[in-house]
Amino acid sequence: MIINEDLLLSKGEIRYYKPNQLIFCENEFPFYYYQIIEGNVKLNSYKEEGKEFIHSILSDGQNFGEYAIFADKPYPMNAETVTKSTIVRLPKQIFLDVVGQRPELLSRIVRSLSQGMYYECVMKKYLTSLSPVVKIRGLLDYLKSSQNKNFLYSFKIPLTRNQMGCLTGLCEETVIRTIKKMEKEKIVSIRNGKIFY
Structure with a gap:
């Protein structure tokens, strides 16, 4: 505050x-x-x-x-x-x-x-990538860093898939597919529809 x-x-x-x-x-x-x-x-x-x-x-x-x-x-x-x-x-x-x-x-x-300003600089770096995984992972890294949670799957993402799309410039369907891919690669965990990173 x-x-x-x-x-x-x-x-x-x-x-x-x-x-x-x-x-x-x-x-x-x-x-x-x-x-x-x-x-x-x-x-x-x-x-x-x-x-x-x-x-x-x-x-x-x-x-x-x-x-x-x-x-x-x-x-x-x-x-x-x-x-x-x-x-x-x-x-x-x-x-x-x-x-x-x-x-x-x-x-x-x-x-x-x-x-x-720091957030803007960090996100610009990721948003210029053509890879949806890089864009989403950059967003998740930034969100998690502000919470001081360093363990795998310790941070519950407070955004909807639509909001993640609007923050990264991706359409919601691309976010959904990318999150599923990231789950298969054990980058994120999905529990009861919630994403943990």
């Missing part, structure tokens, strides 16, 4: 969202900093042919939208809830005032932005 919940609630407003509800749209100018209290949010965009590309999926305690505030540019993607979500938003100027008064908070935001 970047901003302490008590501070966030004293300065911001709580918003309740249903699943699949837009929080902001691509090309809108930023008016708020957002932090998830509970739920899941995806940052996405759509290709020319209408296929969704998911940039990331965020959960409890994670923040989004601050990069557009600092850049003073419109959002390059949409933010949409995946599940029922409770989100606190701070108006842009209040957010900038709070950050300006608290150097430790600015340090946490820089670290968060750096982690996002």
Whole structure:
């Protein structure tokens, strides 16, 4: 959690969202900093042919939208809830005032932005591959690394096959076939329809 919940609630407003509800749209100018209290949010965009590309999926305690505030540019993607979500938003100027008064908070935001950039660099390396196995394994490696779980099949993948496709640029059918191939090669284990890596 970047901003302490008590501070966030004293300065911001709580918003309740249903699943699949837009929080902001691509090309809108930023008016708020957002932090998830509970739920899941995806940052996405759509290709020319209408296929969704998911940039990331965020959960409890994670923040989004601050990069557009600092850049003073419109959002390059949409933010949409995946599940029922409770989100606190701070108006842009209040957010900038709070950050300006608290150097430790600015340090946490820089670290968060750096982690996002690191994720983008890691995923670009895998997404340029023509191999679906390389793309999916790269995604799984990154997700597992953030959980500190080093043992084989110790990490339950928190994504649907469709979400994995949207994150890697693959169609869902390709993800399904690739996961089955990876199971045969003992790279993943499937238990009750859930993928363990």
